[in-house]
Amino acid sequence: MQVIDWDLAVTTGTRLVRPGPQVSREEARQAVAELRTLSREAEGHVREFTRIHTETAPQVATIVDRPGWIKANVEGFRVVLEPLTQRVSSSANPPPAIVSAVGSRITGVEVGAVLAFLATRVLGQYELFLPPDPTGREPAGRLTLVAPNIVNAERELNVNPHDFRLWVCLHEETHRVQFTGVSWLREYVRSQMTEFLLASDLDLPTLVDRLRGAADTVADVVRGGEGNLIDVIQSPHQKEILDRLTAVMTLVEGHGDFVMDAVGPSVVPSVAQIRAKFAQRREGGSKLDRTIRRLLGIDLKMKQYAEGAAFVRKVVGQAGMDGFNRVWTSPNTLPTPAEISDPDAWVRRVIGTPALPN
Template identity: 25%
Template sequence: MSETPGPEDPQNPQNPFKGTPFEALFGAGGGLPGGMDLSQIFGQIQSLMQPYDGPLNWDVALDTARKNAATTPDPTPTQRQKDAVADAVQLADHWLEETTAFPSGIVTVTAWSKAEWIVNTTDVWKQLVEPVAESSVSSLSGALPAEVAAMAGPMAGFLGKAVGALLASQVGSGLGALANEVLSVSDVGVPLAAPGRAALLPTNIAPFAEGLGVSEDDVLLYLALREAAHQRLFAGVPWLREHLIGAVRDYAAGVEVNLQAIQERVEEQMRGVDVNNPESLQQLLEGGMFELPQSPKQKAALERLEIALALVEGWVDEVVALATTDRMPAAGRLQEAVRRRRAAGGPAEQVFANLVGLELRPRRLRDAATLWGSLRTRQGVEARDGVWMSPALLPTSADLDDPLGFREGAEAPEALTEDDFDAELRKLLDGGSGPSAGDAGEDV
C-alpha cells in the first residue's frame, strides 16, 4: 500500500485554499486544477476585469443593461407619444387633487425609451446597489486566509475588484431585464429619478395593454395616475426617499461572512464548471455562488424596507382607486392587472430580489391598500395622509396583519404637543430629512 504524498510532494501540492470558500473554486481534492499555479489562477481573475473606481464596475453594468434592453425593439418616443403622456399626466394630476392632501409633486413630464430609463435612473441605482455590493465584496475578499494572500502576492489585492467586476454583470442583467418591463419611473416603488421628474415608457406600455380589453387611452391614463400619485407622495413626504435608501444601507451594514455556508454553495455549483474558462467563471458568479446568507440585522432591515414599500404601493393603489371612482369604469380591471403583474413576479420583485435580496410580498400591498382605505373612510383624507408625518407613525407589520384595525376607535389624528409640533417643523425647515430607517427601529 503506497503512502499518500505529503503536502510538500510536488506531484500533489496542497491546495492553499483548503478549508475556505475558495477551495472548490481553486481545485478540489487538495490540488490546483489542470496543473495551474497561483499566478495563472489570479491571471484568469485579472483578465475578467478592467480598471474602475468604487465597489462595482458601472461601465460594465450599464453596457450589459443596454445590451439586454436592446434585445427587443427600443424606438425613441415620437413627439405624438410625448404629447400623449404629457396630456395623460396633466389630467391624472388634476383628478388627484380631490383624493389627497399632498400637492402636486410634478415638475417635468416626458416619455422615455428603455435606454433613456437606464441612463436617467443610474444615479439612484448606485445609491441602492453600491452599499450592498461594497459590503459583500469586502467581506468575500477578506475571507481569503492571510497565508494565501501572501502566496498570491500583489494579485490578492485585486480579488475584490475581480468579484466586483463580475457582480457588475449581474447588476447590469437585472437592470436590463427591468428596462424591458418597467412602465414608468416610479414603477418599482422607489423614486429613481430627480424629484418631480415624471416619465412613462410607451414601448413597454403597449405590450402591457394587450389582452386587457381596455382602450389604450385608459391604460395610459391609469398608469399616469399611478405615476402622479407616486410623485405627490415623495414630494409631500421629504424623509421617505432617504428612509428607503437608508434601509438598504442598514442591510449592507449587516453583511456577515459564513464561510461554511459559502463553501458548501461553491462546492455544489462548481460541479462540471471549467475554471479555466473565464465565461464559465462569470456565469458561475452571476448565478449567485457568492450570495451571502442574511444576518439577523439584514433581515430586520429588509423587513423595514418591505413594509415601507408595501405602504407606498398600497397608498398609491388606494389614492388611484379613489380618483377613478365614477370616472373610469375600467379602473377596477386595470388595478387587478397591476396587482397580478406584481403577484406573478413583476420587475420590482425580481430586481430587488436579484440586487438586494428582497422580494416584495403582494399580500402586503393588498393589506396596505386596505389599511389606507379603511383609515380614510373612518377619519378622512387628512388623517390618512397625516400618518406620513414621521416614520414613527407608520403602520407596522402587525398593523398590516389587521389592516381594518389600524387606529380603530380613533376619531381624529392624534394631537401633537407644542413641543412635538415645533420639533417636526424644525425638521422640515432643516431640509425635511427626518430620521433614517435605522433610527425608526421596529416602529417602521
Template identity: 30%
Template structure:
C-alpha cells in the same frame, strides 16, 4: 450590441469595486431591445397632459398639496437602464468602497447578476417615480413607452386609457412623497444601513424589514388613492393588471420571485387591505395621516391587524 457582446461586457468587468457598473449598463443594454420611442409631439404632449390631470385630480381627492417633477421623461428600455444604474451606483456605493475585500470572480458574478436583473426589469417596468432620486435632490418621473404600448396590446385595452392609468399611478407616488418630505431620507437611510451591513458581511434584517413595511404603505396607499382619483372606469384594468402581476411562464415566475416581484405584489395586496380598512373607519383623510410623521407608519403587526394602528394613531 448583441447578447454575445453582453456576455463579453460582463466577462471584462473591471475596477476594484464589488460591481462594475459600466459593465452592468453595457451588458443589460446588450441583452435588451431598446424598443421604439418614435413619438409625435402630440403623443408626447398626451403624456404630459395625463400627468397634469392626475396631479389636479389627486390634489382634489386627497387634499394634499404637492408638485410633480418638472421633467417627465419618456424613455425606451435603454434609457431606463441608464437611469437606474446611476441610482444603484449611488445606493450601493458602500459595497464598492469595500470591493477590495471581494475576489475578482465575485465582482464578475455580482456584475452579471445585476445586469441580468436590470435587463429583465427593463422589459417589464411601465413607469417609475424613484424616491431615492428625490433624496439626492433630483425629481424625475419616467414612462417606459415601448413597454406601455406592449402591455396595452397584451391586455387588449385602449392605449390612451392605459397610458392615463399608468400616469395616475405614478403621480399618486409623487403625492405621497410630497405629503411626507421626510420619506425619501427615511427610505434611503434604511437602504444604506442594509447595504453597509452587507458590505461588512452581515445582514441587517431590521433595516430591510422597516424598508419593506414602508414600501408596503407606499404601494397600498397608492392603490387606495388610485381607486378614488382615476377619472374613468378601472375595474377591468385592475383585474387584468393583477393577473399580469401573478402571471408568466415558469421561467418568468422564477425570475420574478428571485427579483422580488412576489414581494412587490404582496406589498400592493397587504398595503391595499390595510388602507381600505383604515379609510373605511376614518375616511381618506384619516388614512393620509400615515404621512404626517414617521411614527405614524404602520408596524408589521399593524399591517396584519389595522385596528391596532387605529388604536395607536389618534384622529386629527
C-alpha cells in the same frame, strides 16, 4: 475601489434587453406626448384626492425606452450603494485587487442581466435617488414612465390606450406626491437603505455561506418552492431593517393602488375592465418568468400592492382621508408589519377613537 462595474452593467443590460413593441415614429411621438400630458393631469387628480400638498413645482414626467430605464436605474444604484462602496474601500483588510476587479465585473454582468429582465416589465417609477445636482436647482426625485412597456401592456390587455395611460400615471404620480409632499419620507427610506447595506457581513466565510444558500434557493424555486434570493443573502440584523423598509414600501405601493382605483372611476371610464385584466396579467407569465419573479422577490412586491391597498382602504373607511393622512406625520406613525395586516391596531395606536369618515 469599485464593487460593481457599472459601465459593464449598462452594457450588459442594454445588450440583453428585448426590443419593445413595433411602433411607427408617429405612434411613438404621440405616445410620448400623451404620457407627458397625462402625467400632469394625473398629478392634479392625485393632489386633490389625497389632500397631500407640496411646494414643489410640478415637473413633466421623463419618458424613456427600455435601455433608458436601465441607464437611469444604474445611476440610482450608484447613489444608493455609495456608502457600502466607501466602507469596502476604507476597510483595513480590503480584498486583493485582482479579486475586486474580477468580482466587480461578474457583479456588473449579473446586475445588467437582472435589469434587462425588469426593463421589459416596469411601466413607471418615481426615482428617489438621483446623482446630486451641483447647482441645487434640479428636483431630488424624478418620475419616469417606460413608454414601450406601457404601449406593450395596453396592446396585450386590449384596453383603451388613453384610459390605461392615465390609470398608470395616477399610480406613479401618487408616489411623486408622497415623496415631495411628505418632507421626511425620502430621507427615512434613504437612511434605512444605508443602514441595511452597512449591516452586511462582508467577511469571506459568511459570503461563501450566503452564496451556497443562494444556490440552494435557486434549486428549490425551480422545483416549485417559495424561497427568494433576498431572504437568503441577509444577515439577521438586515432582516429587521428590511421589515421596516417592507412596511413603508407596502404602505406607499398600496396607497398608490388605492388612489388609482379610487380616482379612476371619475376620470378613467374603463377602469374596472383595466383593473381586472391587469390583475390577471400580474399573475400570468411562463414558468420561467414566474420562477425568476420569485427568485428576485417580485412576487412579494405584488403582494405588497394588495396588502397595502387593503390597509389604506380600511383606515380611510374608518377615519376618513384626513385621519389616514396622520400616517405621514413622522416615522413613528408609519404602520408596523403587524399593523399592515391589522389596520385596527394602527388606528388604535395612532388615532385612538377615529372620527366619522369624511
